[in-house]
Amino acid sequence: MSLTPNPRVLYAKVPGPGPLVAGEHLVYESTPTIDLDAPLNGGFLTKTLLLSPEPFMRERLRDPSIFTYSTPMVVGQPVVGFGLVQVLRSEKEGVKAGDYMYGFTPWEHYTVQPYVDARFDFAGANYPPYTFDMDTLVLQPVPDPQGTFRWVHFASVLGTPGLSAYVGLESVAPDMKAGQTIYVSSGASGVGSMVVQLCKNRGLRVIASASSDSKVEYIRSLGADVAFNYTTCCVAATLAEHGPLDYYWDNVCGKQLEAAIQNMALNGLIITCGAMSEYNLAPEECYGVKNLSLIFKRRLRIQGFIMSDALPELLPRFMAEVPALLAQGKIKSQEQLYVGLDKGIEAFLSLYDGSSKAKPVVVVDEAYACM
Numbered sequence: 001m002s003l004t005p006n007p008r009v010l011y012a013k014v015p016g017p018g019p020l021v022a023g024e025h026l027v028y029e030s031t032p033t034i035d036l037d038a039p040l041n042g043g044f045l046t047k048t049l050l051l052s053p054e055p056f057m058r059e060r061l062r063d064p065s066i067f068t069y070s071t072p073m074v075v076g077q078p079v080v081g082f083g084l085v086q087v088l089r090s091e092k093e094g095v096k097a098g099d100y101m102y103g104f105t106p107w108e109h110y111t112v113q114p115y116v117d118a119r120f121d122f123a124g125a126n127y128p129p130y131t132f133d134m135d136t137l138v139l140q141p142v143p144d145p146q147g148t149f150r151w152v153h154f155a156s157v158l159g160t161p162g163l164s165a166y167v168g169l170e171s172v173a174p175d176m177k178a179g180q181t182i183y184v185s186s187g188a189s190g191v192g193s194m195v196v197q198l199c200k201n202r203g204l205r206v207i208a209s210a211s212s213d214s215k216v217e218y219i220r221s222l223g224a225d226v227a228f229n230y231t232t233c234c235v236a237a238t239l240a241e242h243g244p245l246d247y248y249w250d251n252v253c254g255k256q257l258e259a260a261i262q263n264m265a266l267n268g269l270i271i272t273c274g275a276m277s278e279y280n281l282a283p284e285e286c287y288g289v290k291n292l293s294l295i296f297k298r299r300l301r302i303q304g305f306i307m308s309d310a311l312p313e314l315l316p317r318f319m320a321e322v323p324a325l326l327a328q329g330k331i332k333s334q335e336q337l338y339v340g341l342d343k344g345i346e347a348f349l350s351l352y353d354g355s356s357k358a359k360p361v362v363v364v365d366e367a368y369a370c371m
């Protein structure tokens, strides 16, 4: 038996509200090993190529007694998230060596799939019906793009961010019409940048914001009609100047939601996708939106969604449309690469500490940084 190094990012300690601490809650371990020839017990062995740090992972790192929409991760096991892997060996029917697969996978170099120890025991937990068992997002085969687009796009426009934008627009706002106006917060984020582009493709007027001038430039390069820095402009005043809004795609909640509500058109629709401004806060610290009464006065609608709910129905359409648009250059994507799993924690924390410059991708196998 020969052992191969199998570095990992360990979920070491349950955090409270507030920023995660590298080395305390999340720990990079270089010493674990794996026997790559060990029995697979009917499963398959994968090599991790790319990982996608994503905001929803923060909520999974919590005291399991707290209910939210997701199941928690398991302390003492590697962090789990979306990634691209390649199959090295397989005992599973329909999965063969060389296959590329995308879906949930532990943050480690090699994994015997299905991963079992890092999976939360949902069947044994007494969770409310709105809870989604995240560990069911198992690996799915993906075709080799053979150079028509880069592999890293499976962690951005072709991964969860792109899917979330597509699924949210198709399932919540299928009646969007050319000429209508939408405001997108976190417009340079993985999800936001895709919403900007899909809405421009549908002929909407798009207003979008981000926290830095370089991100604002990026949003403009995607075709947004109005792009502004929400840290230096008054959001409500900017929306008043360019509104009213038929749609607001809310990635952040809090004050930006309040500013959007203030500027919604009659019968406008607010699509709530996420709450970036709240993920690191205790409930009592979250900003209390003050103008909720405008929802009835202006007959507004608010609709939340969880991408995975409509995924089975919409994934085939997404795969038929979006990779082709990407290959034709009609959809763009910008990623910030963190090369090496040892950079994984830094990449994840960049989502929350203002240091992210674009959608972060952790490149575990260096060859995939430029392929």
Ligand SMILES: NC(=O)c1ccc[n+]([C@@H]2O[C@H](COP(=O)([O-])OP(=O)(O)OC[C@H]3O[C@@H](n4cnc5c(N)ncnc54)[C@H](OP(=O)(O)O)[C@@H]3O)[C@@H](O)[C@H]2O)c1
Binding pocket: 053, 054, 055, 056, 160, 161, 164, 186, 187, 188, 189, 190, 191, 192, 209, 210, 211, 212, 215, 251, 252, 272, 273, 274, 275, 276, 277, 278, 305, 306, 307, 308, 351, 352, 353, 354, 356, 358, 359, 360
């Ligand atoms: N409902 C679903 O099924 C679903 C699925 C996927 C994602 N989402 C949600 O979609 C949103 C975007 O996700 P993503 O994967 O696109 O994220 P991402 O690419 O990692 O970008 C997240 C962005 O959030 C912004 N941000 C960070 N801290 C913030 C704060 N305190 N206040 C306001 N903005 C802050 C930053 O942009 P700026 O620097 O411009 O502020 C950051 O670049 C998140 O809310 C996520 O939870 C929802």
